[in-house]
Amino acid sequence: MKLLAIAPYEGLRQLFLRVAEEEGLSIKAEVGNLDEGVRLAKKAADESFDVIISRGGTATLIQQHLSIPVVEIEISGYDLLKNLLFLKEYPDKKAIVGFPQITNGVQLINELLDVSFSTVTIHSEGEAIHALKELKAQGFESVLGDVITVNEAERLGMNGFLLSSGEESVRKAFNQAKRVVKALGRDRLNYELPLSYLHEQERGLVLLDQNNDVCFVNEFAKKFQLMEFINDHSFMRQLRTPRETGAFSWSDGHSVWYIRYKAIGNQGLAIEFAQLNERVLNDHPKPIIIGSDDPIIKQQMKKYLSSTSAAIQHTLKAAEAFSAYEEPIWIDGKPGTGAEALAYHITFQLYPSVEHMVIIECSRMNERPYQEGVQELLSFFGxxxxxxxxxxxxxxxxxxxxxxxxxxxxxxxxxPVLLLGKRKHRVAKQLGLKQLGGELQMPALQERVDDIDLLSRLALHEMNMHYGKQIVGFREAALHALRNHHWTEHIDELWQVIQDAVKTADSSYIDETLLAPFLHSKEPIAPFHLTGTMKEIEEKIIYHVWLEEGKKHSKTAERLGMNRTTLWRKLKNAQEGATD
Known part of the structure; x- marks a missing residue:
């Protein structure tokens, strides 16, 4: 039996793989949600999967678009209870929004445990949007629900928490898949012959449907990963012509290809690839472009900007005021504070008409290929x-x-034009910036102690999803330890500590004992004073850098630009001096 599992989040994908290995099942697991899940299913349609396993609305959509049997993962009563216990620990006003099979279970748990979770029953995506708007107006800040609900909640500025599925539900879905395969059997004789012919061709063949989604890739195209061209904007631009057929040459950086394409009625496009000759090109970095709907935008803003503290609220208000002017905005912040997330917020929240941001490394703009890449992006997107x-x-x-x-x-x-880093007069002058719209400083985590509970719970939710855990929350002593820790690497360090704790946790709550080793390994480094002889000052600097690099000799030597033997000798003297 060959299974394709499409999970709405990474943690469930990992759970699929682990349980499949234990049961000796052949499985391919992907992460995809709703339309993305359908796209992945279509892409894998020619790989002869017997059954597709998915969840919720994604499973329903796949059933509508493919003929392969689909088994839907249920959310068991135990799953629901664990999710509700997690939500119970969250301090905000919260509600559960979902279809009847979810809210009915919540009502039953309310009666059994004598608790009261606010529930809203919906029957369509449109109802979910309306219900969430009403909840937001009533002061609700956190929502537990399915993918549609969570996405819409976050779009409205609420905290969305996805209902997670546990191991029992996955095993149940696998057993159902086995029964489906046994009942249906397989008879692919009618299409195996033409498929074999297409796969044996010495030219690549990729078929796109009317939405430009890949629906077939032959073996030659897979070998050279030609379907990746479809993700290249410049390549797809060559196909966007009113003609039904056409041809052009294309380089992927290693080989030159000859491309022929032909429309298949109104249903899609057939693209044929023939390899002409090979040539090696220099591997140059490229500028990055992101769109307003890129998941990284929401992830970064949620991670760094979720806040009730005065420090962040002041920064966001200043950003809003500065955006009213047409001059560039300069943003500064220590690594790990989320300065880049603030740039995303300014761009996509305060400039609604902007759909794309190009991220440029200024230090590479003197390289011709990099400049050309930037110009190409500006030309294509406008x-x-x-x-x-x-x-x-x-x-x-x-x-x-x-x-x-x-x-x-x-x-x-x-x-909007935003500059990230410390402002320097020479840089501003060379860039021709006579006047700035404003300068913003992203607050350090020490200035946001009031946010640590909120940020910790958000991090816990993300780690639960990523690692397939169902940890409900933190003990109060653990939160106290987090609030009182000296964070040198700010929010990134906080997330790393919680990630380490989630990986090693074997109970439903994270306590102070579990956190202690990860916090103690990140104790603050005492400052030093530049006093003494030149030799003594040098030794103090070396010792300080060694501590900053976690007492790792290789990283310290690389940072200081010296070999490890010299570092070891100087560090030995520095350590002796530090203990005097």
Missing amino acids: AEQLAVLVKGLSGVTDEALKACSSLFQQVREGQ
């Missing part, structure tokens, strides 16, 4: 529709700054 985020402003050459300056001239007046 500079007047783009926001620009410039990073890597430390130690840049005048040539790179000049290239960045000319780039700014192409961005339409009023489109």
Whole structure:
């Protein structure tokens, strides 16, 4: 039996793989949600899967688009209870929004445990949107529900928590899949012959449906990963012509390909690839472009900007005020505080008409291939529709700054330009910035102690989803330890501590004892004073860097630009001096 499992979150995918290995099942597990889940199912349709396993609305959509049998994972009563216990620990006003099979179970648990979770029963996606808007108006801040509910809740600025499935539900779905395969059997004789012919061709063949989703890839195309071209905007632009047929050459950086394409009625497009000759090109980094609907945007803003503290609220208000002006905004913040997430917030929350942001490493703008990549992005998306985020402003050459300056001239007046890093007069002058819309400083975590409970619970939820755990919450002593820890790497460090704790947890709550080893390994490094002889000052610096790098000799040597033998000798003297 060959299974395809499509999970709405990474933790469930990992659970699929573990249980399948224990039961000796052949399985391919992917992460996909609703339309993305359907796309993955279509992409894998030619791989002869017997059954597809998925959950909720994704399972329903796949059933509508494919003829392969679909088994839906149920959310058991035990799963529901664990999710409700997790939500109970959350401090905000909260509710459960879902279809009858969910809310009926919640009502039963309410009666059995004598608790009161607010529930809203829905029967369609449209009802979910309406219900969430009403809940937000009533002051509810957190919602537990399925994928549709969570996505809409987060779009409205609420905290959305996805109902997770446990091991028992996965095993039950696998058993049902076995019964389906046994009952249906297989008879693929009618289409195995033509498929074999297409797979044996010495040319690549990729078929797209009317939505430009890949629905067939032959073996040659798989071998050279030609379906990846479909994800390349420049490649797809070549296909966007009114003609029904066409041809062009294309390079993937290693080989030159000859492409022929032909429309299949109104149903899709057939693309044929023939390899002409090979040539090696330099591997240059490329500028990054992200869209307003990119999941990373919501993830980063949720991770770094979720807050009730005065420090963050002040920063967000200042950002809103600065966005009213047309000059660039300079953002500074220590690593791990979320300065880049603040740039996302400014761009996509305060400039609704902006759909894409190009992220540029200023230090690479003196490299011709990198400049050409930037120009290509501006040409394709239209500079007047783009926001620009410039990073890597430390130690840049005048040539790179000049290239960045000319780039700014192409961005339409009023489109956001953001600069990330410490402001320096020379840099600002070379970029031609006579005036700024404002300067923002992202607060350190020590200035956001009031947010630590909230940020910790958000991190716990993400780790539960990622690792397939169902940890309900933190003991009060654990939260107290988190609040009083000296965070040197800010929110990134907080998430790392919670990630380590979740990995090792074997109970439903994280307590202080579980956290202790991860917190103690990150004790604050005492400051040092530049007093004494030059030799003594050098030894103090080496010792301080060694502590910052977690007492790792290789990283310390690399950072200081010396070999490990020299480091060891100097560090030995420094350590002796530190204990005197």
